[in-house]
Amino acid sequence: MVDLTEANFNETTKEGRWILDFYAPWCPHCQKLKPILENAHFNIQNEAPQAQLNFGLVDCTVEKELSARFGIQGYPTLKFARKGKVIDYTGGRAVADFVDFAKQFMRPAVRTLGTAQEVQELMESYAVVFVLVAESYEVIEDFVELWRIQGKVGFGWTSDRNLLQNYIQQPANYPGLYLFNDNPVKKYEVYDRPFEKEEMEEWMTFNAYPLFNEYDFNNWRALSSDRKAVIAVADPTNNDHKAFLETIKIVAAKFKDAFVFGYFDMTKYHRYISQFRLEEYPGVVVFDVPKDIFYKSERTHKTEQDVSDFLEAVLNDKIEPQGGGSGVGGKLQQIGDNLYWQFKDHPYLFGGMTLLVVLIFALIFFITTSDTDEPEPESKKQK
Structure with a gap:
């Protein structure tokens, strides 16, 4: 396993295959993953050495330029690199998953x-x-x-x-x-x-992506980097919701050049999806990831025609976008959502980190809004 930095990243990863672990030392999920990666690396060296699969570690608290370069927004984030090209790693995170992942490179790709x-x-x-x-x-x-x-x-x-x-x-x-x-x-x-x-x-x-993706906390922004994301929010175990998702799939074929399509399982991501501000479910919003804005309609879109009309309106700028992360309040909500998913298994740590972030923002707000040049009282000026 190799520690990667801005200085050695390109030269080190230009040969062979690499699993890249973007982590933060304070992150409990990162701490759990590290011994798994170490065991996987050991097993791969013994069971599949021909795969030439290496593991690289990037400390995002130190290597901030590398973190920004690959758009890292949560920890740990895993990516796969080959000959200078990097894409998301979407496989499992158990030792056996990494070993199986390596073994596929011992078979013909085509x-x-x-x-x-x-x-x-x-x-x-x-x-x-x-x-x-x-x-x-x-x-x-x-x-x-x-x-x-x-x-x-x-x-x-x-x-x-x-x-x-x-x-x-x-x-x-x-x-x-x-x-x-x-x-x-x-x-x-x-x-x-x-x-x-x-x-x-x-x-x-x-x-290369399916017309209709299952979004999760880590992948939806990466999938939506070059096109606006159509995000359906539904319970896939509910029959009415399943019918709604099938409708979105049909619409996806018509608009795939303009949008990336997928859904969030509301039973898994009930808090995370609150940022989309839907009043009822199932529902659909359009998110522009680079601009951090989203589009939604006051109407409920359940039919193929309804959804198509909504997307046409977005494309033709007939719907006013809403700022998903603008202003102090928006940034606090975004950071709060990220903290929740990083520390949801550690409620006390989550509470402490949230309080710290709120205090920092309050201090920044106080400093930037306070008037340091206090005017003289009128009575003093008259003298």
Whole structure:
């Protein structure tokens, strides 16, 4: 395990594969995770040394530039790095999970497809599937190496133009690159840019996430970095709520170029979702992560047409955004939410940290609003 700094990060991580642990020494969850990573590292060295999976530690209280560079907002945050590219690690956090994660790199990243049955098995195994029809898959190999860890993305290759006819109803382009995405059945798109590595990687990166994601405390901001986030809030065990989520999935296919879609399970994140200020559930809001603003409507959106109209209104600036984190009050709420999820298993520590933050903000407010140049009394001026 390697301590990473701003000075050594690029050089150290340019070779091999890396699990990156962005942590804070005071964070109890980070303290629990560290021995797990140490045990996982030991087991991987013994069981899967060919995977070349390393572990890097970034102390965010010291390496603030690195923390800001990767948009770290909670601890611990895990990411995966390969050849200078970094994406979110979304796998499990038990020792066995990390070992299994390493072992996948000992298997081919791209499935060679030779029969219709093999194509069907690939389609049924993943929410998002890319299939390359070409002489070889070398042009997408680096991208596949990075993105297959998401678990929801599958990659296939064939040189047979007719192998995809059950899905595209015609012979495939040669060379051709196809995207198949669940919604809730496989629909496809054809790559129509120049057949060059950088262009192809950009297109695949944009389309590599499922049309409809399950959000959690750590991933929703990362998923929404380049598009506004459509956030449905619902109880997936409730039949009416499940029907609402299916409606959002249908709308996602129409607006996927403008928005990222997903939902929060309100039974798990009941306090965290309060920042979206919904009056009733299930509900939907649109959040602009870079600007930290959100959009909601006074109406309840339950039908496909209602949700579509709402999103059109957001795109056409017909709905006034609300400042999710503007002002002292907004910042306090945002910090309070983060503190809650960091220390929810340690209520006394949570209370102490919250009190400290409130006192700091109160002191800043007092200093910035006090008038240090006190005017002379009128009686003194007249003399």
